[in-house]
Amino acid sequence: MRVTLALIIINVIIFAAQIIFDPGFTETFALTPVIALNGAWWQFLTYMFLHADPLHIFFNMFALFMFGIVMERALGWKKYIFLYLVSGIGSAMFYLFLTLTFLPGELTILMLGASGAVYGILAAFGFMFPKEVIYLYFIPIPAFGAVFIFAAIELIAGITGIMPGIANFGHLGGIITSALVMLVWKHTMRPKNETEMRHYKFYWE
Numbered sequence: 001m002r003v004t005l006a007l008i009i010i011n012v013i014i015f016a017a018q019i020i021f022d023p024g025f026t027e028t029f030a031l032t033p034v035i036a037l038n039g040a041w042w043q044f045l046t047y048m049f050l051h052a053d054p055l056h057i058f059f060n061m062f063a064l065f066m067f068g069i070v071m072e073r074a075l076g077w078k079k080y081i082f083l084y085l086v087s088g089i090g091s092a093m094f095y096l097f098l099t100l101t102f103l104p105g106e107l108t109i110l111m112l113g114a115s116g117a118v119y120g121i122l123a124a125f126g127f128m129f130p131k132e133v134i135y136l137y138f139i140p141i142p143a144f145g146a147v148f149i150f151a152a153i154e155l156i157a158g159i160t161g162i163m164p165g166i167a168n169f170g171h172l173g174g175i176i177t178s179a180l181v182m183l184v185w186k187h188t189m190r191p192k193n194e195t196e197m198r199h200y201k202f203y204w205e
């Protein structure tokens with residue numbers, strides 16, 4: 001729980017810094033593909049701690065609180081923080097690749113927000129607790145199925161551009177990156193007791 005709360009606090013502090021020091025702060029640390037590829041490599045990491053507005057950070061931090069506390073306890077803080085950061089970086093990389101492929105004209109548009117990292121945590125939750133019910137637009141759905149639905153929505157929205165101003169390919173990238181990490185960990189992690197075995201039945205079989 002401590003790492004999750006620390007991440008939330010860091011995001012809030014950096015959002016406050018944006019308010020104080022913008023526009024230069026956001027332009028420097030958000031991910032603008034053409035700038036990042038020309039030497040501003042730190043943007044692949046720093047972008048995930050910036051947000052566009054109060055609602056953006058609220059919903060991201062709310063989701064992180066809801067799923068992050070569970071996943072921090074399930075994975076341990078080291079794997080948890082690794083998954084969070086790698087999902088965020090993977091989100092940026094997939095966003096860059098898919099934007100180059102489908103929407104090359106958007107390479108000058110900046111990307112920011114913890115959404116890719118948070119989607120990574122959500123995807124990991126779906127792997128480890130597949131039968132737990134979560135609510136997708138008020139509809140109860142098993143967590144593992146919800147992950148696939150989220151991925152499909154982000155892919156379709158990204159290709160069609162029906163959600164302007166939202167980095168759907170980045171969200172999808174966070175899900176894919178997390179799924180790859182979880183598949184690797186599937187062969188290295190083991191449940192500690194029978195209770196965990198029941199929780200992780202799908203993940204471990």
